[in-house]
Amino acid sequence: MGRVVASGSALLLAFALVAPADVWAQTKEDTVVYAIQSDMQNWDPPNSVLRESIIMGYHVFDHLAARDVKTGKVGPSLAVSWRNVDETTWEVKLRQNVKFHDGSRFAAGDVKATFDRVLNPENKLTARGNHTKIKSVEVVDDSTVRFKTDGPYPLFVERMTALVIQSEKAIKEKGHEWMQENPVGTGPYKLVKWNKKQDHLMVRNDDYWGPKPAFKHVRVRIIPEQATQIAELMSGGVDVIKAVPPDQMDVINKSGGARTSTSPILRTSFLQLDQAGRTGKNPFQDKRVRQAANLAVDMDGIIKHVLNGLGDRTATTINPMAFGYDLSIKPYKQDAAAAKKLLADAGYPGGFEVGFLTTAPIVEPALPQTSEAISADLAKVGIRTKKRYVGEVGPYVNLVRDGKADPMFEWSWGYYSIFDADAILYDVMRCGEPYSYYCNQAMDDLVIQGRSTLDQKKRAEIYTRAQRLAYDDAAYLFKWGLRGVWGISNRIEYEAPRDEIDRMFLVTPRKK
Amino acid sequence: MRSYISHQIFQLAVVVFGISLLAFGILHVLGDPVLLLLPQNAGKEEFERYRRLLGLDQPIYVQYWKFVSRAVFGDFGKSWYADTPAFQLVIERMPPTIYLTLAGLLVALLISLPLGILAALKRHTWIDSVCTAVAVAGQAAPLFWLGIMLIIVFAVRLRMLPASGYGTWQHFLLPSLCLGAALAPITMRLVRSGVIEVMNMEFIKTARAKGVAEPMVVVKHAFRNACIPVITVLGLQFGQLLGGAIITETVFAWPGVATLTVESIRNQDFPVVQCAVILLALVIVVVNLVVDLLVAVIDPRIRTGA
Numbered sequence A: 001m002g003r004v005v006a007s008g009s010a011l012l013l014a015f016a017l018v019a020p021a022d023v024w025a026q027t028k029e030d031t032v033v034y035a036i037q038s039d040m041q042n043w044d045p046p047n048s049v050l051r052e053s054i055i056m057g058y059h060v061f062d063h064l065a066a067r068d069v070k071t072g073k074v075g076p077s078l079a080v081s082w083r084n085v086d087e088t089t090w091e092v093k094l095r096q097n098v099k100f101h102d103g104s105r106f107a108a109g110d111v112k113a114t115f116d117r118v119l120n121p122e123n124k125l126t127a128r129g130n131h132t133k134i135k136s137v138e139v140v141d142d143s144t145v146r147f148k149t150d151g152p153y154p155l156f157v158e159r160m161t162a163l164v165i166q167s168e169k170a171i172k173e174k175g176h177e178w179m180q181e182n183p184v185g186t187g188p189y190k191l192v193k194w195n196k197k198q199d200h201l202m203v204r205n206d207d208y209w210g211p212k213p214a215f216k217h218v219r220v221r222i223i224p225e226q227a228t229q230i231a232e233l234m235s236g237g238v239d240v241i242k243a244v245p246p247d248q249m250d251v252i253n254k255s256g257g258a259r260t261s262t263s264p265i266l267r268t269s270f271l272q273l274d275q276a277g278r279t280g281k282n283p284f285q286d287k288r289v290r291q292a293a294n295l296a297v298d299m300d301g302i303i304k305h306v307l308n309g310l311g312d313r314t315a316t317t318i319n320p321m322a323f324g325y326d327l328s329i330k331p332y333k334q335d336a337a338a339a340k341k342l343l344a345d346a347g348y349p350g351g352f353e354v355g356f357l358t359t360a361p362i363v364e365p366a367l368p369q370t371s372e373a374i375s376a377d378l379a380k381v382g383i384r385t386k387k388r389y390v391g392e393v394g395p396y397v398n399l400v401r402d403g404k405a406d407p408m409f410e411w412s413w414g415y416y417s418i419f420d421a422d423a424i425l426y427d428v429m430r431c432g433e434p435y436s437y438y439c440n441q442a443m444d445d446l447v448i449q450g451r452s453t454l455d456q457k458k459r460a461e462i463y464t465r466a467q468r469l470a471y472d473d474a475a476y477l478f479k480w481g482l483r484g485v486w487g488i489s490n491r492i493e494y495e496a497p498r499d500e501i502d503r504m505f506l507v508t509p510r511k512k
Numbered sequence B: 001m002r003s004y005i006s007h008q009i010f011q012l013a014v015v016v017f018g019i020s021l022l023a024f025g026i027l028h029v030l031g032d033p034v035l036l037l038l039p040q041n042a043g044k045e046e047f048e049r050y051r052r053l054l055g056l057d058q059p060i061y062v063q064y065w066k067f068v069s070r071a072v073f074g075d076f077g078k079s080w081y082a083d084t085p086a087f088q089l090v091i092e093r094m095p096p097t098i099y100l101t102l103a104g105l106l107v108a109l110l111i112s113l114p115l116g117i118l119a120a121l122k123r124h125t126w127i128d129s130v131c132t133a134v135a136v137a138g139q140a141a142p143l144f145w146l147g148i149m150l151i152i153v154f155a156v157r158l159r160m161l162p163a164s165g166y167g168t169w170q171h172f173l174l175p176s177l178c179l180g181a182a183l184a185p186i187t188m189r190l191v192r193s194g195v196i197e198v199m200n201m202e203f204i205k206t207a208r209a210k211g212v213a214e215p216m217v218v219v220k221h222a223f224r225n226a227c228i229p230v231i232t233v234l235g236l237q238f239g240q241l242l243g244g245a246i247i248t249e250t251v252f253a254w255p256g257v258a259t260l261t262v263e264s265i266r267n268q269d270f271p272v273v274q275c276a277v278i279l280l281a282l283v284i285v286v287v288n289l290v291v292d293l294l295v296a297v298i299d300p301r302i303r304t305g306a
Helices: A002-018 A021-027 A051-060 A108-119 A156-162 A168-179 A226-235 A246-253 A287-296 A299-305 A336-345 A367-381 A393-401 A422-428 A441-450 A456-472 B002-028 B033-037 B044-053 B060-071 B086-121 B126-140 B143-157 B169-199 B202-210 B214-251 B257-266 B270-298
Strands: A031-036 A065-067 A074-076 A079-086 A089-094 A134-141 A144-149 A189-195 A199-204 A217-222 A258-273 A311-313 A352-358 A383-389 A408-413 A477-489
Touching: A031 A226, A051 A189, A051 A199, A065 A156, A074 A079, A074 A156, A079 A156, A089 A108, A108 A134, A108 A144, A108 A168, A226 A246, A226 A477, A226 B143, A246 A258, A246 A477, A258 A287, A287 A336, A287 A367, A287 A383, A287 A477, A299 A311, A299 A367, A299 A477, A336 A367, A352 A367, A352 A393, A367 A383, A408 A422, A422 A441, A441 A456, B002 B060, B002 B270, B033 B044, B060 B270, B086 B126, B086 B169, B086 B214, B086 B257, B086 B270, B126 B169, B143 B169, B143 B214, B169 B214, B202 B214, B214 B257, B214 B270, B257 B270
Parallel strands: A031 A217, A352 A383, A352 A408
Antiparallel strands: A065 A074, A079 A089, A089 A144, A134 A144, A189 A199, A199 A217, A258 A408, A258 A477, A311 A477
8 A cells, every 4th residue: 555655656756856958958049939829720821811821921931022020111022123014014023043942943933823823713712802903913034023903003012911922833733732731932931840739840941032030940839828828938938929918918027037028010999880870770870979979088098097008099990000091180089078068969968878789808908898998988978888798709790790780889900911091991981891880972982092093192192081081070989009919038039010920030039 | 248238339329429419509509600711801692602612501400411421431521721621630639638638547546546545544534634635625626727827836937847838748747737636536535435435344354354464455355346436437537537638738738639629619610620529529438338348347246237
């Protein structure tokens, strides 16, 4: 009997004590470790809608153009320059002496093959929707391609950052199935090994045409649980994590092993008010009521006290980072007396009760708390909200799409990562769009004008008018642009990316 | 014995049928997967086209019949998310889960057997009280909390073990300890009461009267007889253990079938969820069958129905 206990506990003790140092072999000096919450389905970025695929794609592939993380401007990558030959033709000059990871040379044929593959409806690639404005791609010579577009296409340059260039040889010789797990790119890292749902190991591409990454290896680990990610960050198992909840920032910053970094991201949140009457007759169809709602709420106070400062107030739905944003339009300031007067003028001297559809804080941090604060401010002027809660994103979006939301509901928009006012106005503020509860012919006209010219100065003017209109008409109840929080280990230098695309090739060791 | 076995196998078939109905049915009331598969700005025609493509426009019983007749051959269709056969996805992820469950079982036994016997032999002493207290605490602690605590102590503070991941034997320690700790209390209490009961039996007195040494009495006579309920309960608890593995795998980023299932539920990836639920249920059912047969072999009273 004693022997059983003794050998049992000895075994346990042995387990506990013998854990050797090679546990940490994974965090070697030359490896940077990045954590994501869920794995991607394949290594073929155009065949995926996940942000993880976009992020990983940046490491192994290159795009025609790339965004400078510091300035936010789109600049050259595999394309060195571009120009309009006419309203519907873009000519792109390509970088020379670039090699794919399989050793073959990058040329115009690869660009054509990539776009042809994505644009062919039979291939059913999810990226197709983003590029349907392109009618055809022609190879002019080895380093020049021409894109024919269906009408003027001002977003062309932005969209060049959204498609990875794959190898013609892989597309034609190896085929779709093979490409799902075998990426052949020109990017700063090469994929070495993919243990599904576990990790990806990448090694530096020493033939890379651009700046060489500081770390020889990148290991991307899949860690579904947020608490575990934070524990790994603090214990040195991981170097970069994202989507840190605001209430955990202090824990990380006081750990000594890691710190947090925040950045505004390309997502605006607001409350849609059913001006279009899709949910039936409701008070928000009156402009004065919508203005009253905007005047009733102390958004700045909510950002500061409820959101821990993790938001940037916006005057309309346009994100400060999007092209067309007009800084001169100032947000509504809280003025309860004015709000009450507007309500009385609109025929609601005693206020009214109205349905408010809310959801879980999956996309927006602290959503229940901020919604509560907004409701409280609205109640003070007489707008009493009756909350309905749908926690799952799918069904929630479904309700909104089918016109079954309430006269007031939570909404946020990520612009499909396109830094342009058009990416929100077209989908969320136009008559008859599934996700828009606003309908104003004047706005529709501006949106169409904005996408019908290539003159960026003219476009900026058009979007200023659109924002002025949205503000004056109090189209929605405007809130803020979101901020993301990253956790970063103290052994590296890295800054939170504003486009939510982490780039491990920019990570450098921290100077001691 | 033969009728006993055929009876058990009949029961197994009924259970499997029930599970297939459940696996098929539950997901169909959860929501519309097409909504998640298509981008936000897809049009109505595109939704309809996808629904037809996935066979979601057919009557439910037709969908079920198609589902079962293919599932029998391991064909659960392709994952709607990963573009790979669901069966292959689930099978690939099965080994880590099985290893983790077995390791958890081992840890549970390593904890519960010695403590249970000890508590029984030292009944009503402080040793017994401590063992019972540990058992109650272990049973009360939620797995999720326990996992995080283990990570904080062993990975963040002491830096002895990796906080999560899979690959080396060190990676096994925290998850299997977490999982085993959840199963240990009930097993320990069972061992304790089993040994106490057996120790009062006539044959123990006989053995002692014959002059058999006390350790021999405990290990050879008492423990062997106390084992029967323990084996039965371990079989029953195997399902519990797999359930616990879902939480444990999530906390420790373990690349097993449980995390796959949770993720697939989140993605409403019907084929993978259905395949995983049915295969996991099969494992549990088979383990229980084996346990029943094992107990019948050990204890003749059961197979003869006495």
